[in-house]
Amino acid sequence: MLIDLLSTRNQIIAGQTRAADQLERCISVAESAACAHVFHQTCFDAARSAAAAPVVQQLPLAGLAVSVKDLFDVQGLPTMASSAVLDYAPPAQADCSAVARLRRAGGAIIGHTHMVEFAFSGVGVNPHFGTPAAFDARHGALPGPARVPGGSSSGAAVSVATGAAFVGLGSDTGGSIRIPAALNGIVGFKNTARLVPTDGAIPLSTTLDTACAMTRSVRDAIAVHEILAARRVTRSPAPLSAWRLAVPATLFLHDLEPAVAQAFERTLASLRRAGAHITEIALPETAELAQLNATGGFSPAESYAWHRRLLEQHADRYDPRVRARIALGAGMSAADYIDLLHARRAWMARMHAAIDGFDALLSPTVPIVAPSIASVAPGAERDAEFFRVNGLLLRNTSVVNMLDGCALSLPCHVAGELPMGLMVWHGALADDAVLNIGLLIEQELQKQ
Numbered sequence: 001m002l003i004d005l006l007s008t009r010n011q012i013i014a015g016q017t018r019a020a021d022q023l024e025r026c027i028s029v030a031e032s033a034a035c036a037h038v039f040h041q042t043c044f045d046a047a048r049s050a051a052a053a054p055v056v057q058q059l060p061l062a063g064l065a066v067s068v069k070d071l072f073d074v075q076g077l078p079t080m081a082s083s084a085v086l087d088y089a090p091p092a093q094a095d096c097s098a099v100a101r102l103r104r105a106g107g108a109i110i111g112h113t114h115m116v117e118f119a120f121s122g123v124g125v126n127p128h129f130g131t132p133a134a135f136d137a138r139h140g141a142l143p144g145p146a147r148v149p150g151g152s153s154s155g156a157a158v159s160v161a162t163g164a165a166f167v168g169l170g171s172d173t174g175g176s177i178r179i180p181a182a183l184n185g186i187v188g189f190k191n192t193a194r195l196v197p198t199d200g201a202i203p204l205s206t207t208l209d210t211a212c213a214m215t216r217s218v219r220d221a222i223a224v225h226e227i228l229a230a231r232r233v234t235r236s237p238a239p240l241s242a243w244r245l246a247v248p249a250t251l252f253l254h255d256l257e258p259a260v261a262q263a264f265e266r267t268l269a270s271l272r273r274a275g276a277h278i279t280e281i282a283l284p285e286t287a288e289l290a291q292l293n294a295t296g297g298f299s300p301a302e303s304y305a306w307h308r309r310l311l312e313q314h315a316d317r318y319d320p321r322v323r324a325r326i327a328l329g330a331g332m333s334a335a336d337y338i339d340l341l342h343a344r345r346a347w348m349a350r351m352h353a354a355i356d357g358f359d360a361l362l363s364p365t366v367p368i369v370a371p372s373i374a375s376v377a378p379g380a381e382r383d384a385e386f387f388r389v390n391g392l393l394l395r396n397t398s399v400v401n402m403l404d405g406c407a408l409s410l411p412c413h414v415a416g417e418l419p420m421g422l423m424v425w426h427g428a429l430a431d432d433a434v435l436n437i438g439l440l441i442e443q444e445l446q447k448q
Contacts, residue, residue, distance in 0.1 A: 001138050004217040005166040005224075009062040019051040019063030023108055026065035030110060030164040034141065037130035038155040038164065040070045041077050042111035050108040059106025060227060066107035067165035069115050069156045072096045072211070073200040081202045083117045084128045085310055085317045096200020098169060098211045098228055105227045110165060113155030119171060119204040120303065120322045122179045122393035123386060124154035127319050127378035134370045136419050137161040137185040137216065138411060147370035147418070150180030150393065152204075153214065157184045160214045167224050168214040173204045173299060175366075175397025178409035181214050182365035182421025185411045187442075188214045189221040189435070190397075192406045192428045195229040203306055205299040208401045218410060218438045225435070236436045240444070241275035243359045243437050248283035252363040252396050263420045264364045267412045267445065271362075274444045278362065285350050286399055292343050295336045296328045304329025319378070321386060344402060351403055352427050360430070360437045365409040365421030366393050396423060406431045408438040414448050 011017045027044050029035060050056065051063035068074050070082050073092035080086040095103060103109060114129050116122075125131045125148060133146035135158050149158050153170030157180030160168040170177050172190040181188025193210040203209055213228065215221045222233050247253075247268065256264070268278060303326045304311075315323060355361060368389070376386040400407040400423075407425035422445075424438050 002163050002216050005061070005064055005215065005220045006217070008064060008166065012057045012062050019056055019108070020048065023047060023051040023063065023065055026110065026164050029162050030159065034135060034162045035132070035158065035164050037114055037132040038158045039067070040080065040082060040112045040114050040129060040155070043074070043077060044110060046076070047108035047110045050103070056106045060223060061102065061106040061167070063106055063108050065110045065165045066102050066167045066169065067110055067113045067156055067159040068099055069153050069168070069170040070112040071115060071119060071171055071201050072099055072169060074099055074109055074112060077112055079202060081118045082115045082126050082129055083318070085314045094200070097197040098201070101227050101230065102167070102169065107167065113159055113168065115154055115156070116152035117319045117322045118202065118303065118307070118326070119152040119173060119176060120299070120325050121151050121390055122175050123376055123390050124149040124151035124180060125373065125376055125378065125386070126154070131373050132158040133373065134158070134183050134419065135161040138413070139185070139415055142418065145372040145374060148183070148373050148376060150183040150370065152176040153180050157181060157186060157214055160184070160186050160216060166216065166220070170212065170214060171201065171204070172210045172212055172401070173208045174394045174401050177212050177214060178365050178397045178407060178421065178423060179393050181409045183370040183419055185413065185419035186214050186216060187218055187221050187411070188212070188409045189225055190400065190407045191225055191229060191431050193404060195231065195431065203302065205302045207298045207302060210401070218408065218435065218442045221408065221438070222435050225431070233435055234432045238436070239275065240271065240440045241277060243276070244357065245276055245278045245437070246281045246355065246358040246361045247278055248281050248286065248361055248363065250283050251286040251399070255367055255392070256364060257368045259369055259417060260364050260367055260420055263412050263417065264422070267422055268362070270444055270448060271441060279358070283354055285347065285354055288347060289399065289402060292340070292347055292402070295340065296332050298340065300325055300329035301332040301337055302329070321383065348403055355427065358426070359433050360424050360426050363396055363423045363425065365423040366396060368392050369418040369420060400425050404428045406434050408434050410438055410442055410445070412445055
């Protein structure tokens with residue numbers, strides 16, 4: 001199991017290791033076969049300079065390696081969203097706000113990571129630059145055929161899981177942080193969207209986009225969130241038994257693969273033995289989402305607004321699967337869009353009323369384990385399977401985005417199992433409760 005950021009920082013402060021040595025270890029992993037198709041561009045020399053700065057060990061990230069999804073501006077690197085369409089992009093003149101905050105906190109930016117083109121899928125496949133294979137941060141390379149890493153923050157997740165980075169900055173519009181976190185055995189925290197600025201990032205959905213990160217532990221997730229959101233998380237001394245937890249059945253538990261169902265039930269049993277009070281609820285409001293998004297949803301409409309000029313000139317250069325989803329936005333009228341805004345507000349009010357009596361809800365992050373890359377690789381003959389898998393991977397996580405909520409995915413698999421995630425979630429601005437509960441759950445799951 002990888003050592004987390006806070007433990008490594010403590011070793012640096014104690015003189016037991018150096019930031020520069022840790023960075024070289026990360027660079028070695030980044031250049032290894034395990035990170036094939038993970039990095040789009042690297043800036044190792046600039047990272048070395050950052051790690052060598054005399055004051056860096058006093059900073060929260062202590063000169064340790066940070067990867068950045070190729071959606072965010074990093075000074076000196078072109079931002080391409082892993083698309084051939086933007087291969088003309090000039091180097092960014094400045095860091096976006098999220099990257100600037102990580103850099104000021106002592107993060108050594110090692111490069112841009114590959115992603116799903118323009119962030120429009122939860123699977124992780126990219127026909128332009130290749131697809132990184134999922135990697136289990138707890139137990140190493142996965143057995144059998146190479147499996148999808150989840151998306152859209154695919155390279156960011158694998159960079160953290162393999163040990164190439166301590167932090168992977170990404171985005172989450174429908175699950176793009178939590179899905180790859182679950183499939184790679186790491187932690188992904190989707191904060192309430194408004195808490196972290198998204199300027200300097202290519203948008204997918206201006207309504208739903210969230211800038212957030214993946215890490216090796218929940219306590220690292222707290223430390224990184226505090227940097228990205230420029231706020232302090234209020235810690236609670238309350239034990240697990242003091243929190244009111246719920247498991248919603250509607251939607252979240254439908255059609256679980258047997259391995260996921262077994263891991264989820266085992267996890268709930270462990271938490272109950274530790275004193276957790278867990279109530280099963282129906283939460284039928286989640287079944288309304290299909291009808292709510294019947295006209296296409298926010299992502300196609302808002303992405304089409306950004307892409308329409310590019311599509312006119314370069315439609316043939318897009319991943320056909322991505323192009324087809326963006327093109328759906330062309331058919332949404334202004335009236336449909338306004339109706340969706342109103343319907344979402346009404347749905348959110350019903351959801352908040354239904355979950356108000358609980359501190360957090362527990363669900364499988366995704367209902368399936370990672371399928372093979374070959375089964376969903378680019379090709380019209382595999383499109384039906386790709387979209388089936390994509391729908392399943394996004395199903396549970398996207399509820400939280402529509403709710404404008406916050407959620408944490410943490411590993412809940414054991415040796416001999418493929419990586420799976422437990423999602424701890426709630427509505428807007430419940431971030432601190434979700435993180436405190438996540439810490440307690442992580443402690444219990446580490447005993448398995």
